[in-house]
Amino acid sequence: MARPPANVPPGQVREKIIVAALQLFTQRGYFNTSVPDMARTAQVSVGSIYHHFKDKEDVARALYLSLMEGMQGELSRIAEAQATAHDRCRAVVAMLFELTESSRDAMDFMLYAKHREFLPGERPVCSSQPFETMRDFVQQGMDRGEIRHMDAMVASACLFGGALRLITARLDGVLAEPLPDKLDLVWECAWRSIAA
Amino acid sequence: MARPPANVPPGQVREKIIVAALQLFTQRGYFNTSVPDMARTAQVSVGSIYHHFKDKEDVARALYLSLMEGMQGELSRIAEAQATAHDRCRAVVAMLFELTESSRDAMDFMLYAKHREFLPGERPVCSSQPFETMRDFVQQGMDRGEIRHMDAMVASACLFGGALRLITARLDGVLAEPLPDKLDLVWECAWRSIAA
DNA sequence: GCGATTATTATGAACGTTCATTCGAAACCA
DNA sequence: TGGTTTCGAATGAACGTTCATAATAATCGC
CATH class of the missing domain: 1.10.357.10 (Tetracycline Repressor, domain 2)
Structure with missing residues (x-):
């Protein structure tokens, strides 16, 4: 199962991606934001986003649910x-x-x-x-x-x-x-x- | 290929396109609507849309301004x-x-x-x-x-x-x-x- | 009136670009 | 060593837009 790396606390990458998504989605909107955009802003690779989330929509949903919570x-x-x-x-x-x-x-x-x-x-x-x-x-x-x-x-x-x-x-x-x-x-x- | 009815008042095509755009934009949203979608719903060719409007955004702007007016x-x-x-x-x-x-x-x-x-x-x-x-x-x-x-x-x-x-x-x-x-x-x- | 000519409008296949997503390989950690 | 995470070039589909072509309308010479 998932092992938290020593330097990087668990969920830190997920968090970085979600924070970047929030910034970009509000600045330019969901459809004007590409996945490479999100990767660049979060300082993470495209592949990493797809490792932590099913797809682009999944990032938006996680963000939405987290804010609602x-x-x-x-x-x-x-x-x-x-x-x-x-x-x-x-x-x-x-x-x-x-x-x-x-x-x-x-x-x-x-x-x-x-x-x-x-x-x-x-x-x-x-x-x-x-x-x-x-x-x-x-x-x-x-x-x-x-x-x-x-x-x-x-x-x-x-x-x-x-x-x-x-x-x-x-x-x-x-x-x-x-x-x-x-x-x-x-x-x-x-x-x-x-x-x- | 082109066969418009003989008695098409000016602006009728523009109107058809705008009406179709309103329907699609509200049903699915602007970014989930393709120009071919608009052409199909308006019963008009893609080229015709680009003859009457500069681009997709121009259709949305004409619709918006008309509603505001x-x-x-x-x-x-x-x-x-x-x-x-x-x-x-x-x-x-x-x-x-x-x-x-x-x-x-x-x-x-x-x-x-x-x-x-x-x-x-x-x-x-x-x-x-x-x-x-x-x-x-x-x-x-x-x-x-x-x-x-x-x-x-x-x-x-x-x-x-x-x-x-x-x-x-x-x-x-x-x-x-x-x-x-x-x-x-x-x-x-x-x-x-x-x-x- | 009426053919000839030009201007306008319509068409949809083709084009080039962008984008979401995949994947094989590398890096990392236990 | 084996499982997990990261990477980014490659892929293929979808999209907005263009354009050569054709149909129709408008204008004109006579």
């Missing part, structure tokens, strides 16, 4: 730290804003890429686990009386829609200021729209 | 028919919802496609003319005292973010019911978030 982890941490729907959802928006500033590429690839076009079979972003968890937070808020009763999908869209729109504006370079500067204002508007 | 026309009509920011913005959301149901592909290509990847040089969607007009409506609403004073970009994101989010949910097949069914609820939430 990280996001789900953040949401779980928030669910543990915050009790009310109000506090949970506000923490979600704050986290998304900070992540957009600190991990631009990751956010871009998660929220903005058209995964359907290069990851057939993968569920669309807005029915992924993190987005479902966010809808759960909202649903629980309605059950607890914090949020007005209404269609959960609509409530979730209204609560997070403004923030998500601002994130894509920021990713597109249309918004100049860092997102966290807008957090208080955005959240006040968002909560007002569905608060009981 | 149509959208801008809708917004102008709304600006003429409605006087207040409230009525204008509500009419915008209603129009977007109806268009999503009646012209799914057009909406998908306008709002959901990553134009940056195949139309380099084109401005991102959210700084396109229609989106700027929508921000103008909001800004005028603030000037007239209908909307609380705040950063115009944030206000616009909050007002339209929920509706746009619901549209992408609908395009992704995550939302089962037609969007107009949700109009009253979404608009009530949206307006409440920024109303003076």
Whole structure:
């Protein structure tokens, strides 16, 4: 089976490839990135990529799942730290804003890429686990009386829609200021729209 | 070999190609669509496409600009028919919802496609003319005292973010019911978030 | 009107390039 | 020594684009 080399910790090459893929996919897009491009950026040979991954699509899928897992982890941490729907959802928006500033590429690839076009079979972003968890937070808020009763999908869209729109504006370079500067204002508007 | 009907109005072929491109680009994406694919769907030869357009990218650009122009026309009509920011913005959301149901592909290509990847040089969607007009409506609403004073970009994101989010949910097949069914609820939430 | 001539449009096989993927050989480690 | 990992040139398929050819429309001389 696989033996970790002494100098190179296990998974280090996989990691280098995934990091390079994230950078290239967000900069130029999946289809404008060739496998030799990925090899050059990751400082690895083409053959090595095919040793660690089935094909190009497999790299994109591993990257996507890894990012989604990280996001789900953040949401779980928030669910543990915050009790009310109000506090949970506000923490979600704050986290998304900070992540957009600190991990631009990751956010871009998660929220903005058209995964359907290069990851057939993968569920669309807005029915992924993190987005479902966010809808759960909202649903629980309605059950607890914090949020007005209404269609959960609509409530979730209204609560997070403004923030998500601002994130894509920021990713597109249309918004100049860092997102966290807008957090208080955005959240006040968002909560007002569905608060009981 | 060439046998076009005797009475082909000018621009009919261009139109056929653009319609086919819209269908294929939204179904499979720009990069998963070959020029022969487009020729087959439009019932036109490959050479004919290159006679009417500079290259594949030129087809996508013509399609994009034509859709944006149509959208801008809708917004102008709304600006003429409605006087207040409230009525204008509500009419915008209603129009977007109806268009999503009646012209799914057009909406998908306008709002959901990553134009940056195949139309380099084109401005991102959210700084396109229609989106700027929508921000103008909001800004005028603030000037007239209908909307609380705040950063115009944030206000616009909050007002339209929920509706746009619901549209992408609908395009992704995550939302089962037609969007107009949700109009009253979404608009009530949206307006409440920024109303003076 | 009407043939002759030119301009426009249509066609699809052929071309050259690019790309994802393979594979045999080398390097590395246990 | 044997299993694992790395390498990059070779391969073949697919793609965007071109072009010689032909059909149609427009223009013109008369």
